[in-house]
Amino acid sequence: MGTLSKMRTISPYVLVTVAVTFIVFMVVSDLDVPTITNSGQNLASAAIGKVNGEKIMYTEFERRVKEQVEAARAQSPNAEDFDEAPVREQVWNEMVDEILLRQESDKLGITVSNDEILDVLLENPPDVLRRPFTDSTGRFLRDVYLDYVTNPDIIAQRAQQQGGQKAAQDAAKQTADFKKYLVRIEDAIRQDKLQNNMRAAVSAAFGALDPLYLERRYQAENSTLDADFIALNANLIPDNAVAVSEQEIATYYNTHESSFKQKPVRKLKYALLPVVPSQADSQRVQKRLERIVSDLNAAQTPGQRDTVFDRFVGDFGGVTNDYKFIQDIAPQTLIMLNNLPVRGVVGPIQTQQGMTFVRLDDRRSGANVMTKASHILIRFTANNPASKDSAKAIAQGLLEEAKSGKDFTELAKKNSQDQSVSQNGGDLGFFGKGMMVKPFEEAASAAAVGAIVGPVETQFGWHVIKVTDKKTDEIKYSEITLNPTISQATRSQLFRTAAALKETLKGGVQFDTAAKRLGIVASETAYFRRVATILGSRQLTNFAFESNVGDVSDPIELKNTGIVVAQLAQSRLMGIKPLEDAKDEIKMKLMTVKKLDALKNKAQELFAKVSGLDSLSKAKTLDSTLNVVMAKGVTDNGRVPSFGSDVALTSSLFSQASASMGKILAPIRGERGYYIAQIKAKKDADPNGFAAARQTLAQGEKGKAQSTLYFKWRNELRDRAEIEDNRNKYFRD
DSSP states (O other), X not given: OOXXXXXXXXXXXXXXXXXXXXXXOOOOTTBOHHHHHHTTOOGGGOEEEEETTEEEEHHHHHHHHHHHHHHHHHHSTTXXXXXXXXXXXXXXXXXXXXXXXXXXXXXXXXXXXHHHHHHHHHHSOOHHHHGGGBOTTSOBOHHHHHHHHHOTXXXXXXHHHHOOHHHHHHHHHHHHHHHHHHHHHHXXXXXXXXXXXXXXXXXXXXXXXXXXXXXXXXXXXXXXXXXXXXXXXGGGSOGGGOOOOHHHHHHXXXXXXXXXXXXXXXXXXXXXXXXXXXXXXXXHHHHHHHHHHHHHHHOOSHHHHXXXXXXXXXXXXXXXXXXXXXXXXXXXHHHHHHTOOTXXXXXXXXXXXXXXXXXXXEEEEEEEEEEEEEEEEEOOOTTOHHXXXXXXXXXXXXXXXXXXXXXXXXXXXXXXXXXXXXXXTTEEEEEOTTSSOHHHHHHHHHSOTTOEEEEEEETTEEEEEEEEEEEEEEEEEEXXXXXXXXXXXXXXXXXXXXXXHHHHHHTTOOHHHHHXXXXXXXXXXXXXXXXXXXXXXXXXXXXXXXXXXXOBOOOXXXXXXXXXXXXXXXXXXXXXXXXXXXXXXXXXXXXXXXXXXXXXXXXXXXXXXXXXXXXXXXXXXXXXXXXXXXXXXXXXXXXXXXXXXXXXXXXHHHHHTTTSTTSBOOOEEOSSEEEEEEEEEEEOOOTTHHHHHHHHHHHHHHHHHHXXXXXXXXXXXXXXXXXXXXXXXXXXX
């Protein structure tokens, strides 16, 4: 937490509360309360899912979700809406992986002892714990840290010494919060160490790297060549010019069957009914507009117009906005208000929200003041006069530089020790009374816009302050916005249509036929795994993996999308992909091979035409349609700058480079087409550099291999697990 946040937390216990970031807000906007209530479940003991029989408790899941949501909102405080669904998905996956890891480590006897956790906390604490106990010079105050971590009750004890019942109560809560926070930090450390131990165990099978392999890798990464080439892409041969028979596809499948392994997957047929206003809904809004206009025009006096307007505010969901600073009012609304007398009404005017009527209720100035300021902070060590004087001298110098005309933003970026805002030029945004520590607030409030004042002393250090803006003018206004919304009648009709589709499908009618009868568009998903949230709906994914082929879902309303009815069209278990599913993939591969075969003659004809040139770059003189690619820094790993990748091409170029430098090479058959190439220059890797790079290269290769092994093992572990996901019973999508 940065200095800005600390300055806005007027508390003597800031040293500890800065670390307490786990605050749970009971936001239930996405909680499906009626469903839970009707089923008689107790949330305190409810399981949101199971992993190999081990429960994932609702309360723990929800706690984690709320913590992450609040952290995300703190990063984007101005965001009007926040979708919790992706956070729930992330937390679910984290909790499933944690349980699987713990279950597997128990089987293998891999544990993390309390002594290991204690060693980290006392000897090498994570940065989130170190930061609040670090002084302005960057020195970690280990003794202070150990006092608080080993005896959190010290918070309450020191509060009692200072006196005051309110302070003692606050300290007691902070002590309890800090203890909970430490427990969660310990859990995080344990999980991290357990994961590292399991990674090491899984990767133990990875043997030593062959030195010859490492040397070849070094050569491939560090040798380069420059070449010109003409590419004849396989797509020059049209699809209808080659034919792949069913027998050829079957033969390829049988020969390469082991390469067609698949995870459990599903495919759905579905129809989506968009939830949008109907024509009747739009007509209803138009009638309301006409009614408001008519009644306002019929009013003879300002008082009558007020009465009419207030009635429609109540009837049509209008709002009365209490005094707002004019800078905080939407520009389009402010333009309307600026042209009105007090109690004046204007409208209807089209805004982003809909057709809007606005009434100016009152204006005032000076009742409240919001100040916007930037600052430069120079810290000092408490109870150290020398440090305090030195810091003040630095702040005084910066004040003089700022007043001389130097850019305050740049001065803050280079000199401010408030890391939370230094990179944006020290900008603290707007703040009102009581939002900053008192000395800072008084200095900023007393200064005029544009003034630079200081040094101002607070508990955080010396501040140089620049006041950049102030808000004093406020407006109170009421507004009525009419926009076509979906009526209950329209929503009910959509659900009736969806229900009719379901019943028709249950009667045995094919999906496409049933949808067509009801005037609905039928669609089909690609194959998807259980980890996918298909169409943005976890409920729909669960239906697909918990149903039999042909089963039809209940109508499901997707958030901000529509109402969907789905039928499980295909189900594939873990194993070898059937020929039916692999057919298109095999056909594309075989078509590419046949296109390359057909392209061979064209490549030889082109080679005969250009082989007599001293430079391939002159090929355009023979045929203006030819495109000569000039590639520099080609490496023997398939990468060709400004072109793409083709391992067969780069491998062939490097194998011929020494013997054929400067020659126009015979056609090279690559993965994507044929190439006529001329190697212009080659730079070999420094042979002496391999010895120096050997260890780093070996560590990198081993790390990549081990990481690949671990994640492959983890994914396979998840695929084999029995995972019961009941989130759709607790949350709407």
